[in-house]
Amino acid sequence: NYGQKSVEMDGSIMEGGGQILRVTAALSCINGASIRIHKIRAGRSTPGLRPQHLSGLELVRDICCGNLEGGTVGSTEVTLTPGKIKAGKHTADPQTAGSVGLLLQVSLPCALYADGPSELCLKGGTNADMAPQIDYTIKVFKPIVEKFGVHFDCDLRMRGYYPKGGGEVVAKVNPVSELSPVTMTERGTITKIYGRSFVAGVLPYKLAKDMATTATRVIRREIKDLYINIQTLQEKDMACGSGNGIIIIAESSTGCIFAGSALGKKGVYADKVGFEAAEMLLRNIRHNGCVDEFLQDQLILFMALANGTSRIRTGPVTQHTQTAIHVAEQLTQAKFTVTKAEDENASNDTYIIECQGVGVTNPHF
The missing domain is CATH 3.65.10.20 (RNA 3'-terminal phosphate cyclase domain)
Known part of the structure; x- marks a missing residue:
């Protein structure tokens, strides 16, 4: 010791x-x-x-x-x-x-x-x-x-x-x-962007769609040539309570992995949640770290x-x-x-x- x-x-x-x-x-x-x-x-x-x-x-x-x-x-x-x-x-x-x-x-x-x-x-x-x-x-x-x-x-x-x-x-x-x-120490190029946008409990499925749509649109402004695959899910059995959120992940050619995520709160529009997660991901890609x-x-x-x-x-x-x-x-x-x-x-x-x-x-x- x-x-x-x-x-x-x-x-x-x-x-x-x-x-x-x-x-x-x-x-x-x-x-x-x-x-x-x-x-x-x-x-x-x-x-x-x-x-x-x-x-x-x-x-x-x-x-x-x-x-x-x-x-x-x-x-x-x-x-x-x-x-x-x-x-x-x-x-x-x-x-x-x-x-x-x-x-x-x-x-x-x-x-x-x-x-x-x-x-x-x-x-x-x-x-x-x-x-x-x-x-x-x-x-x-x-x-x-x-x-x-x-x-x-x-x-x-x-x-x-x-x-x-x-x-x-x-x-x-x-x-x-x-x-x-x-x-x-080598970032490489971003090769893949995917994620998961979910609602659980009593919240409507539309929220998951809205979060994903906004997030995709925001990322596209900066990264134009990659397919962005954000799954939208309604969780029924696997969830205790109600919630909504999104996580978006980017992978690079050298095996670096980055993420942006956000959770919904009462009174916050779904597109704002999607926007926040996308911005977070982009911010973490811009600095060129690993x-x-x-x-x-x-x-x-x-x-x-x-x-x-x-x-x-x-x-x-x-x-x-x-x-x-x-x-x-x-x-x-x-x-x-x-x-x-x-x-x-x-x-x-x-x-x-x-x-x-x-x-x-x-x-x-």
């Missing part, structure tokens, strides 16, 4: 929210170093742990047979004392529409260092605001993180929407002996743990990414550098994030 016995982390710095908790808890679990996080979500309108954050911390505690102090909703200070990471079945259920994708974000890295395969049963919101939709996790995050040598299956059993939740995803994770570094703004920060932890140097070309470096780098450098010996990309394909906003990973090895292999 790099000679660290107990570490303090200020939960109010930088991004100052759930992300600090997730990166810190996962690294504490993997390092076997006890961690105290204080001032949790101090600047938020409802400070302290929300049910989904608590659920994530409890999940990590269970995976590493650890001890969690201060683990109550509203708590602004917790101490996680990890034990040995163990394989098997682990369940997390915040009993809200808290994001299933974020529960996976905190638990997946831990399960990689277990003594055998793990099954993570994650409940809550699968398509929730302010968090990666489960479609993003499966279609964008999964294939890219697998480049590090990660192998997991994601079985989407039930979709759940705000405010009810009720969604369920089962992730089966294989352990690794160590992670390999990844280089993604990952979109939402994948950036999710890869930092894996870069830090990998054995060797990773280099990833990105657009503007987000605050979430800066926060993840800060936490990773505090809790491991990984070294990150962020430099402006200077090649002929670079825009003003193209960067290279480089990391000398520490090569954490799984003691069970």
